[in-house]
Every structure is written in structure tokens, then in C-alpha cells.
Ligand SMILES: Nc1ncnc2c1ncn2[C@@H]1O[C@H](COP(=O)(O)OP(=O)(O)OP(=O)(O)O)[C@@H](O)[C@H]1O
């Protein structure tokens with residue numbers, strides 16, 4: 001499977017030049033449970049809960065990456081920036097001194113809308129013209145790297161390097177649920193993330209547009225031959241991917257912190273989730289991201305937090321050794 | 336849509352097309368399909384038969400030449416627009432969505448006419464009974480013959496006036512081939528014009544009103560099915576000398 005090789009090579013690139021090198025991104029949660037605190041069982045349960053919470057947020061962002069890859073075989077290196085744009089624009093509307101000071105909920109909705117618009121703009125402004133010219137996949141991939149750099153620095157100029165938090169739901173009392181604890185904020189984010197993923201699944205499975213997305217991913221020419229306007233479906237995918245990435249960005253900024261390169265740091269885990277789950281499978285991206293999130297958090301039970309991404313990637317390698325096509329990936333049917 | 340009855344449904348004139356820059360696969364190829372006609376295209380492997388179907392259908396850029404539907408120029412229009420204008424296409428390979436169920440495949444066939452999905456499904460399940468029992472089965476798990484029938488049903492969902500079939504009998508057992516040809520005849524009898532590309536030259540010419548022999552991207556011979564079946568040159572090159580015995 002040529003595309004798979006390309007995607008894995010891209011992951012290697014992210015690993016060498018990418019956020020992992022600059023490290024330091026810590027996942028949400030309270031992994032570093034102290035000395036003589038709760039017993040191991042309780043700590044493991046807590047790490048699992050934190051991992052699920054982290055995983056579903058990665059999943060929201062990774063689904064779009066997977067759908068884009070599935071429909072146009074583009075490896076979108078700039079996907080992290082879509083995440084950052086969501087988080088930062090919600091920050092501007094909600095907490096910035098020069099912003100309107102909206103409540104977080106309308107600010108988040110506006111950020112999601114903006115994410116969708118940015119998705120549409122990059123497809124119409126960049127990818128559609130390049131597709132029309134028949135630009136090769138490798139060239140397109142290089143363009144996404146350039147776009148990532150460009151967008152990241154635009155954000156840097158506009159937002160600056162100072163980490164920020166949203167005004168509402170900043171500090172909360174943990175609810176104790178037996179051995180584990182979670183803040184109402186984190187619980188809400190997790191539940192909303194799961195509902196979002198369910199919504200995406202329903203869209204793909206039950207609606208005409210969703211089935212058309214799967215049809216285009218399966219066979220472009222045959223989709224066109226069925227009367228589907230492929231370019232329009234691809235535009236819908238970009239809008240969906242942009243909106244989901246922005247939502248994931250707001251959630252991540254909410255449970256963690258808003259920074260100018262937060263999406264870029266998350267990119268590695270999104271890639272890992274997509275590959276682990278099986279390239280081009282949206283449900284695979286969800287499952288893969290969940291595994292990545294859980295492994296990253298569980299690893300902190302035994303190992304330093306700084307290494308949690310490394311353990312997530314090790315899990316990726318191990319799974320691919322056993323199932324080269326990923327968790328939900330299909331082997332190419334021969335004959 | 337007012338149709339000019341005198342115009343052929345499809346008129347492809349002097350098509351030049353190819354995949355790689357500077358390499359023409361079709362080099363001046365013309366076909367005509369009249370209203371309700373069943374027209375065959377035969378020729379050796381690599382002659383450009385599939386390329387002709389793709390170029391006509393807007394899946395491959397036509398370099399020079401024109402494609403007309405009902406007298407209207409549709410050269411290089413995107414495929415989904417040709418579907419809207421009443422053309423159905425069944426490719427030679429990968430002609431179903433393997434990850435989608437049979438029902439979803441049909442739903443995609445009816446993408447432009449979602450309202451008529453239920454009625455057409457019922458009609459086509461009548462016509463292709465194998466599909467009825469398989470509604471929720473993934474198309475990828477069907478046999479080659481079943482897939483061919485599903486592919487045809489998918490292309491017929493929009494009730495096209497012209498159906499392009501690329502080697503519908505390829506890879507099927509003789510029994511299934513017979514069934515496919517029988518179906519094609521019935522589809523045509525129902526008033527659908529058919530342009531059929533076939534490897535199985537003799538069977539194709541037996542049921543076709545007219546036929547084209549394509550070689551190296553050009554029309555090599557043209558005639559009625561019966562004429563081509565008895566043409567010395569065509570027998571020599573494409574049918575095999577056994578055909579003379581008849
Ligand atoms: N996607 C492609 N890219 C480049 N060249 C192609 C492509 N598809 C076909 N060709 C070339 O175009 C020529 C004609 O191919 P085409 O598929 O039209 O032949 P055909 O007549 O349908 O043959 P067959 O009977 O084997 O199906 C061949 O030389 C083939 O190598």
C-alpha cells in the first residue's frame with residue numbers, strides 16, 4: 001500500500017523535525033500522583049480516566065486528518081495549526097484584553113465556525129487549484145509543511161508566546177468518584193467529545209453526504225460516475241475537518257492551556273492515532289487516538305511524564321508489527 | 336429536457352486522449368450510438384477501449400475532438416454532470432464501492448435522485464434477484480459476477496438513457512457471462528441505449544446492432560454486428576479462425 005508508506009514516512013519526518021524534538025507538551029491530567037498517596041489500583045484507574053479524556057480530544061482532531069487523507073490522499077501537516085487556530089480564536093473572543101470578552105460557550109461556537117471557514121478557505125484557495133493542475137502527492141505534502149509554518153507564525157505574531165487560559169471554568173473543585181477524581185469541566189469536555197465523535201459516526205453512516213464521503217474515499221472515479229460532485233464532497237470534508245480541529249483545540253486549551261504551538265505539538269499524536277487505527281478509516285482514527293491517549297497517560301504510572309509521547313509511539317510500532325494495516329485498517333483485497 | 340429525435344444519443348468525434356503528457360492513447364477515434372441502439376466496441380488488449388469509455392464519460396481529459404450527447408457538446412464536462420444528463424457508466428475494474436453495503440451502493444447510484452431510491456431499488460431487485468438477499472452485505476465480499484450485477488444496478492438507478500459498459504463479462508464463468516449478456520439485451524430492450532466494450536468479441540457482436548473494432552486507438556473496422564462477425568479480416572484478427580466454421 002503505497003499511501004501507507006508515504007504516511008509513515010511523514011510520521012518519521014514529524015518525529016525528527018517536529019514537535020517531539022522540542023518536547024515538553026504535557027497531556028492533561030494529574031499523572032504524577034505523589035508519594036504515599038492513593039494505592040496503585042486507584043492511580044491506574046485515574047491514569048486510565050485521564051487517558052480516555054486525552055484520547056477523545058486527540059480523536060476529535062484526528063478524524064478530520066483521517067478523512068482528508070481518505071478522500072484526497074493528502075497528508076495534512078498543517079492540521080495542528082487548525083487546532084491552534086480554534087483554541088486561539090476562542091481565547092481572543094473570551095479572554096484577550098483586546099477582545100470582546102464573550103462567555104466561553106459562544107466563543108467556542110464561533111471558533112468552531114471559524115475553523116470550518118478556514119478549512120473551506122484552504123481547500124478552495126490552495127488545494128482545489130493544485131488538484132486541478134494534477135500536482136503530485138509529494139509536492140502537495142511539501143506545500144502542507146509550508147502552510148503549517150506560515151499559519152503557525154501568523155498565530156505567533158498575533159497571539160504571542162504567552163500561554164493563556166479561558167476566563168470561565170478555569171479552576172474547579174474535583175469531584176471524587178470512588179477512587180478517581182475529575183473536575184466538572186473535564187467531565188463535560190470528555191462527554192462532549194464522545195458525543196461529537198458519535199455525531200461524526202452518525203453523519204458518516206446515516207446521511208447522504210456521509211455515505212458520499214465514504215464513497216469518494218472508496219473510489220473517486222466511481223463516485224463521480226454515480227453523480228457525486230467529488231469536489232463538493234472534498235470541500236465538505238475540509239469544512240468538517242476544520243471545525244472538528246477547532247473544537248478539539250478549544251477543548252485542549254480548556255483542560256490544559258492555550259499556546260501558539262499547541263496544535264503542532266499535538267500533531268505527532270494525531271498522526272500516531274491515524275496510523276495506529278488504520279489509514280483512511282475514520283473509526284480507526286478514533287480508536288487509534290484513544291489507545292494513544294491511554295498509553296501516554298498510563299505510562300506515567302511507571303515512567304517520567306517527559307517520556308509519555310515516546311511510549312505512545314512505541315505502542316504504535318508494536319501494534320503495526322502485529323497488524324501492519326492498523327487496528328481497523330483493511331488489507332487490500334486481491335482479486 | 337427536449338430531445339431532438341434525429342440526433343444520436345452519443346456522438347464522439349475524432350477523440351484524442353491519453354494519460355501521460357505527449358502520449359496519445361486514443362488517436363482519432365469516433366463512435367456513434369443512436370437512440371435505443373446496442374453498440375459494441377471490440378479490439379485487442381491495450382487498444383484503448385476502456386480509455387474511450389473514460390474519455391466519453393469525462394473521467395479523462397479529451398485533448399481534441401468532441402463528445403456530444405443529444406447534439407449538445409459535453410466534451411470534458413465532469414462525470415457527475417454526464418450522470419445528470421442521463422448517462423450511466425460501469426467501469427471495467429473496481430466497479431462497486433467495496434466498503435459500502437449493497438444498499439449503500441445503490442443509494443450512491445441514486446445520489447442525484449434520492450427520491451426515486453425506493454422505487455428504483457424495488458424495480459432493480461426484481462431485475463437482479465441476487466441483490467435482494469444481500470442488501471446489508473458489504474459489496475467487497477461479493478463474488479465477481481454478483482459485483483458485476485450490482486455495478487449495473489448501481490448505474491441504472493438514475494434511469495439513464497445511455498449506459499456505458501466496460502467489459503461486463505470479464506472474469507465470469509460462461510454461465511454467468513450468458514446471464515450478463517441476457518441482462519444487457521433486456522436493458523436495451525427496455526429502451527436504454529448501450530455502448531458495450533467487450534473482450535468476448537463473438538458474443539458481443541452476436542447481440543449488437545452495430546460494432547466498432549478498435550486498434551491502436553483508432554477505428555479499424557465498423558459495421559453491423561452480423562457484417563463484422565463474417566468479415567474475413569475481423570475473423571482473422573479478433574475472432575479466431577474457428578469462427579469460419581459457422
Ligand atoms: N491509468 C493509466 N495511466 C497510464 N496509461 C494507461 C492508463 N490506463 C491505460 N493506460 C494505457 O492506455 C492504453 C490503452 O489502455 P486501455 O485500458 O484503454 O485498453 P483496453 O483496450 O481497455 O484493454 P483491455 O482489453 O486490456 O481492457 C494501454 O497501453 C495502457 O497501458
Ligand SMILES: [Mg+2]
Nearest residue numbers: 384385386427
Ligand atoms: Mg479495458
